[in-house]
Amino acid sequence: MRETAPVGDWATDFDILAPEYLDDPFRIWDELRGTCPVAHTERRGSTWLPTRYQDVVDLAHDIPHFSSADIVVVPFAGEVPDEPVLIFGLPPISADPPLHTWTRRLLLPWFSHTRVASYEAMTRDLCSSLVDSFIADGECDAAGQYAQQIPVRVIASILGVPEEMSDVFTGWVRDVLEFADDTERRTRGIRGLIEYFIEEVERRATEPGNDLLSELLQTEVDGEPIERRLVLGTAALVLIAGVDTTWSAIGSSLWHLATHPEDRHRLVNDPGAWSLGIEELLRAYSPVTMARVVTGDVEFQGCPMKAGDKVLMNFPAANRDPEVFENPDVVDLDRAQNRHVAFGSGIHRCAGSNLARMELRVALEEFLKRIPDFELVDPAQVTWAGGQVRGPRDLRVKF
């Protein structure tokens, strides 16, 4: 693990892994929007951090200059020559057109409204049985014992892998996304995932099932089977994209409801408040920051970006921009004007947003149904992960 120097000037030397950024990025974005809306750092390579809504949206739509070939927010420290994900890629998220176009098309049917509706009963049963497991204790870790347990099990069933693997998967995904400065841990996570899927793909080749992995293996594009490395990358992506992200959104929402009793009562008592309410929670606590790599020297908002520079797709900051959202730091469950970009913008917009929304709603509904009143055991004890995906990792609540 690398030690990093404290940040002196956020405009010229920001660090998204600094403790104060993990703790309260909102204040930092506000300050930057007023002084230097596209900040820069040389830490972990030359990287830019936009904080305004329109800038983030413009960047997301400018594919020729800002490629998805490198979407990790923090590059690997040092050399990792045989890093498997660099060989396989994670299409469609790490691909530009034309590869992006058809690999995305393969995934979309799995996350259509109809498919997602068919996963709802299973998700509800899962949430309810998780509540059963701690309700008598009068307290729980709403992140570790609840939020973390949900998306991984739903995705495991979509991919056709055994539920018992869920904790191992969660460990790998966290290794990849949360411990960005720890090369060893990150490599372990990626290796674990890819090696597991290599075995599963071999098995599916002879024993196909009714799942996403089997279907990808049987799909032909232009009369040819899809290359194995693409099947592996896509399977790994579904897991990486669908687990930490949704768990973080569920956890942040539970943190909000634990600390804002008026909003909690509103959701408990007013079923009509849910649809705008869920969008507002997604806006205010957007978990995901992705990255792009600059393809050739270009000036963006007066910033001289060079080929190879990274640009962080700061969707969470865009969603707190006062130019677009009135009182952006206030969670207003009735916010009707809410064109948030929690799921991104443009061609890479989240392919799993229907699933994410369903899981978030069902997880909150089932929790509130059984535990309508809860509060933090100790606000100082809550810990937040940040970097690529922001959400609470230790969230003890009592009821």
Ligand code: HEM
């Ligand atoms: C609250 C939960 C989630 C959030 C906030 C979220 C956010 C995002 C964002 C911001 C992007 C765009 C990335 C970019 O522009 O580079 C994205 C892409 C993607 N997400 Fe999600 N996501 C969530 C849940 C899920 C789930 C449950 C799945 C399904 C397993 C999923 C699958 C994907 C895929 C496949 C892409 C790549 C799409 C493409 O490149 O065309 N996500 N997500």
